[in-house]
Amino acid sequence: MVAASVTFLDAFLRGDREETPRSAEATIIQALHLMNSPLVIERVKSSQANGALAALLGQDDGALVAGLYLRILSRYPTADELTTGIQLVQSGNRTEAAEDLMWSLYNKVDFIFNY
Numbered sequence: 001m002v003a004a005s006v007t008f009l010d011a012f013l014r015g016d017r018e019e020t021p022r023s024a025e026a027t028i029i030q031a032l033h034l035m036n037s038p039l040v041i042e043r044v045k046s047s048q049a050n051g052a053l054a055a056l057l058g059q060d061d062g063a064l065v066a067g068l069y070l071r072i073l074s075r076y077p078t079a080d081e082l083t084t085g086i087q088l089v090q091s092g093n094r095t096e097a098a099e100d101l102m103w104s105l106y107n108k109v110d111f112i113f114n115y
Helices: 004-013 027-034 039-051 052-056 061-073 079-092 094-106 111-115
Strands: none
Touching: 027 094, 052 061, 061 079, 061 094, 079 094
16 A cells, blocks of 8 residues: 555655655546545545444534535535535445435645645
8 A cells, every 4th residue: 555655646746855846737547546446445445434424424414415525625514515415324334325415525726725
């Protein structure tokens, strides 16, 4: 997993803290890494066992959705986002739907440009 971490960080044009500052330039490689990187997918999957998602799955649907927004985007969901998120987690397998929501928040423009 170390190689995946290095590749992921390199895609985001990291600097070296001393001579080269981190670049804020957005690239298609960054988007592809957020969508398809084994590192991101594994983190989302493992979160249901021992991460942020594990703590939220025991709560009601509204608290689950709001908690994911707070943990990932550092803000509460809008009314529309909350409604859509609740509908998502109520459709089918709740854990898989919560993982899907988590993955989509990591790939949201807010996350890419703010974090």
